[in-house]
Amino acid sequence: MDFKFENVDEDFRSEIKDFVEKELPWNWREQDLDPEDEKDSILVREFKRKLGDQGWLTMAWPKEYGGQQASHMRQVVFNEEMAYRGISAGDAGIRMVGPILMLYGTDEQKEQFLPKIASAEIAWSQGYSEPDSGSDLASLQTRAVEDGDDFVVSGSKIWNSAHADSDWMFMLVRTEPDAPKHRGISFVLTELEGQEGVTIEKIPMMWDAYRGLVTFDNVRVPKKNLVGEQNRGWYVGAALLDFERSGVDRPARAKRVLEDLVAFCKENKKNGRLLADDPVIRNELADLAVQIETTRLMCYNVAWMQSQDLIPNKEASITKVYGTEMINRLYGLGVKIMGMYGQLDPDSKWAPLKGRIENAWLRSFGGMVAAGTSEIQRNVIAQRGLELPRG
Amino acid sequence: MDLGLNEAQQMLKTTAQDFLSTECPDTYVREMEGDERGYTPELWAKIAEQGWLGLIIPEQYGGVELEFQDLVVLLEEMGRYMLPGPFFSTVVLGGMSIMDAGSEEQKQEYLPRIAEGQIIMTLALTEPSARWDAAGVELTAKAEGDSYILNGTKLFVPNAHVSDYMVVAAKTGSSDEDISLFVVPSQSDGISQTLLKTIASDRQSEVVFDNVKVSSSALLGNENKGWETIKKVMQWGAIGKCAEMSGGGQQVLDMTVDYAKQRTQFGRPIGSFQAIQHHCANMATDVEGSKFITYQAAWRLSEGLPAEREVAMAKAWVSDAYRRVCALGHQSHGAIGFTKEHNMQLYSRRAKASEIMFGDTDFHLENVAEIIGL
Numbered sequence: 001m002d003f004k005f006e007n008v009d010e011d012f013r014s015e016i017k018d019f020v021e022k023e024l025p026w027n028w029r030e031q032d033l034d035p036e037d038e039k040d041s042i043l044v045r046e047f048k049r050k051l052g053d054q055g056w057l058t059m060a061w062p063k064e065y066g067g068q069q070a071s072h073m074r075q076v077v078f079n080e081e082m083a084y085r086g087i088s089a090g091d092a093g094i095r096m097v098g099p100i101l102m103l104y105g106t107d108e109q110k111e112q113f114l115p116k117i118a119s120a121e122i123a124w125s126q127g128y129s130e131p132d133s134g135s136d137l138a139s140l141q142t143r144a145v146e147d148g149d150d151f152v153v154s155g156s157k158i159w160n161s162a163h164a165d166s167d168w169m170f171m172l173v174r175t176e177p178d179a180p181k182h183r184g185i186s187f188v189l190t191e192l193e194g195q196e197g198v199t200i201e202k203i204p205m206m207w208d209a210y211r212g213l214v215t216f217d218n219v220r221v222p223k224k225n226l227v228g229e230q231n232r233g234w235y236v237g238a239a240l241l242d243f244e245r246s247g248v249d250r251p252a253r254a255k256r257v258l259e260d261l262v263a264f265c266k267e268n269k270k271n272g273r274l275l276a277d278d279p280v281i282r283n284e285l286a287d288l289a290v291q292i293e294t295t296r297l298m299c300y301n302v303a304w305m306q307s308q309d310l311i312p313n314k315e316a317s318i319t320k321v322y323g324t325e326m327i328n329r330l331y332g333l334g335v336k337i338m339g340m341y342g343q344l345d346p347d348s349k350w351a352p353l354k355g356r357i358e359n360a361w362l363r364s365f366g367g368m369v370a371a372g373t374s375e376i377q378r379n380v381i382a383q384r385g386l387e388l389p390r391g
Numbered sequence: 392m393d394l395g396l397n398e399a400q401q402m403l404k405t406t407a408q409d410f411l412s413t414e415c416p417d418t419y420v421r422e423m424e425g426d427e428r429g430y431t432p433e434l435w436a437k438i439a440e441q442g443w444l445g446l447i448i449p450e451q452y453g454g455v456e457l458e459f460q461d462l463v464v465l466l467e468e469m470g471r472y473m474l475p476g477p478f479f480s481t482v483v484l485g486g487m488s489i490m491d492a493g494s495e496e497q498k499q500e501y502l503p504r505i506a507e508g509q510i511i512m513t514l515a516l517t518e519p520s521a522r523w524d525a526a527g528v529e530l531t532a533k534a535e536g537d538s539y540i541l542n543g544t545k546l547f548v549p550n551a552h553v554s555d556y557m558v559v560a561a562k563t564g565s566s567d568e569d570i571s572l573f574v575v576p577s578q579s580d581g582i583s584q585t586l587l588k589t590i591a592s593d594r595q596s597e598v599v600f601d602n603v604k605v606s607s608s609a610l611l612g613n614e615n616k617g618w619e620t621i622k623k624v625m626q627w628g629a630i631g632k633c634a635e636m637s638g639g640g641q642q643v644l645d646m647t648v649d650y651a652k653q654r655t656q657f658g659r660p661i662g663s664f665q666a667i668q669h670h671c672a673n674m675a676t677d678v679e680g681s682k683f684i685t686y687q688a689a690w691r692l693s694e695g696l697p698a699e700r701e702v703a704m705a706k707a708w709v710s711d712a713y714r715r716v717c718a719l720g721h722q723s724h725g726a727i728g729f730t731k732e733h734n735m736q737l738y739s740r741r742a743k744a745s746e747i748m749f750g751d752t753d754f755h756l757e758n759v760a761e762i763i764g765l
């Protein structure tokens with residue numbers, strides 16, 4: 001047993017802190033920024049570029065692809081510090097498309113995409129879920145029919161970020177409808193920008209954001225954009241990628257929220273009594289602090305297992321299900337503590353903590369559904385982890 | 392970072408599993424539930440032979456001189472096999488009190504005998520107020536010449552009935568924390584004991600001290616400084632209990648998963664139903680969390696690092712988690728799990744006892760609240 005990070009990793013943590021303090025306004029939180037505000041979006045873009053210049057965004061990548069081959073625990077440090085500071089660092093390109101191309105891509109694909117992924121020139125959108133294929137993803141119906149040098153793609157992809165100026169989509173499409181469902185799927189890269197037959201709709205969510213719905217109507221995708229073997233796309237998409245995937249950003253983010261709530265309770269009263277003096281609130285906030293700590297340790301274990309070449313299977317599902325549910329409870333407690341004020345939208349002048357608790361609470365329900373629902377995760381824990389029989 | 396067990400710990404764990412599965416099967420646990428002593432001297436002697444009683448006692452006093460985190464690995468298995476008897480009270484409560492506060496002479500006197508299994512010890516701390524803070528200690532010790540006279544009542548004293556010595560916390564001054572510790576022979580004149588009937592069929596007693604005279608050489612550590620030691624013993628005790636609960640939780644999970652694979656209803660194993668699978672997944676999550684939150688605190692205590700935060704968080708989490716694990720274990724087992732014949736109830740009764748020992752969840756959450764700045 002040894003719960004200490006290596007000294008070099010602790011030094012790295014200080015380096016990040018110093019860097020962020022120098023580069024960003026005090027008390028920065030990306031979620032507070034207004035995406036419509038040009039000043040804010042320039043600030044975000046500039047800062048991302050600086051993170052990229054440090055080589056930190058691709059620190060998990062192998063050296064031959066311009067990465068730093070950083071250890072899993074060092075990635076944990078980076079991801080913790082970024083999440084705690086409300087910075088979203090690392091997108092789907094860096095975390096998924098890049099590593100998948102390194103494993104399965106052709107030389108041409110690597111050359112074409114990796115540098116642009118590393119410099120965040122391409123914004124990626126994920127094309128997995130469909131209106132009729134959610135948890136049962138392998139039932140997906142978007143068809144890709146071979147035609148000369150192209151695939152002709154028809155169908156729709158939902159819950160993505162295509163509406164937000166995504167340039168490309170990495171997607172799972174059905175290339176062999178008669179094969180068993182997992183074996184007729186291919187992984188392709190599709191350019192969205194200026195593509196004929198692509199329609200993108202914005203779906204307003206109950207929190208302050210949109211998700212994309214993309215319809216493909218006979219869209220031509222060159223065969224050279226097929227990644228891996230045709231009809232083996234399910235396994236390409238499900239590849240275990242060797243970056244830190246403990247979900248440690250959740251407890252790190254939660255720690256910041258808890259600190260905000262503690263500060264709030266020390267400054268605000270309810271029924272004439274300071275919230276921080278209310279025994280029920282003390283108990284509930286402390287309980288969340290314990291849940292955050294336990295989540296953090298379980299996440300460390302996932303990354304540590306990866307560092308030992310062990311495959312975290314049930315462990316990774318445990319951190320996902322527990323982490324997202326913990327976040328939901330935390331924000332739920334936050335809005336509860338705020339009482340009448342807990343209902344105020346971010347743009348209200350009366351909204352405590354800029355309304356970020358209310359909005360994040362609504363969003364936190366999405367966390368328990370996205371990327372494998374809590375139910376699917378529990379199935380994985382039970383069936384793969386505990387070897388209970390499939391129903 | 393190394394979140395696994397080291398080689399020696401892995402070996403200790405395997406040895407403990409081998410030993411306890413042979414020497415402490417559920418038949419023994421059940422027999423001891425109704426036994427007057429609550430353990431057999433034969434097994435006690437074998438445990439001493441394993442070197443476990445002296446596991447963390449320094450070599451110079453006849454021990455093996457391993458660390459607290461190693462003891463935690465052992466306690467995890469003791470929790471899994473529900474080892475009955477005075478191991479915990481002797482090693483963690485009595486032994487560690489003496490290791491912390493004892494003079495050289497006292498260490499020489501008691502520690503080798505603990506390591507060899509010659510004496511059984513306990514800690515007499517809590518009283519009818521059932522408080523875990525210093526204000527809960529009202530039993531008085533008055534200096535009288537070369538002696539002290541103890542008067543008061545201790546309640547929930549584990550294994551007092553079979554103990555040779557009790558470390559007694561007594562009030563020796565006017566403020567709450569003016570507390571001193573005494574090593575008192577359990578058979579001293581003026582001590583009377585009554586066994587309590589408890590949920591876990593463990594052996595806790597009411598111990599009344601009526602003008603009990605002890606020599607001043609029985610004073611453990613400095614006068615009025617005993618609470619410093621008690622605070623540490625409470626940390627070790629809390630984490631020791633967390634380890635037992637963590638091991639017990641693992642066993643309840645394993646039992647439940649096995650049962651879910653075998654038990655058939657509607658023509659299929661109940662473990663193939665999502666409802667049962669999700670119960671098991673929730674249990675696995677609680678067990679996983681229990682392990683790491685316990686290990687973190689155990690590691691800090693071993694390293695001598697400040698651990699108030701980590702201990703409070705661990706005891707708060709594991710106390711609740713083990714009870715949840717047992718509740719889902721029962722739910723998944725159905726009626727058979729409630730029967731005396733089934734082992735489920737052995738665990739769920741012990742879960743409740745461990746949950747409230749050395750502070751329950753609410754007690755520790757209040758500590759956490761202060762630590763996070765509330």
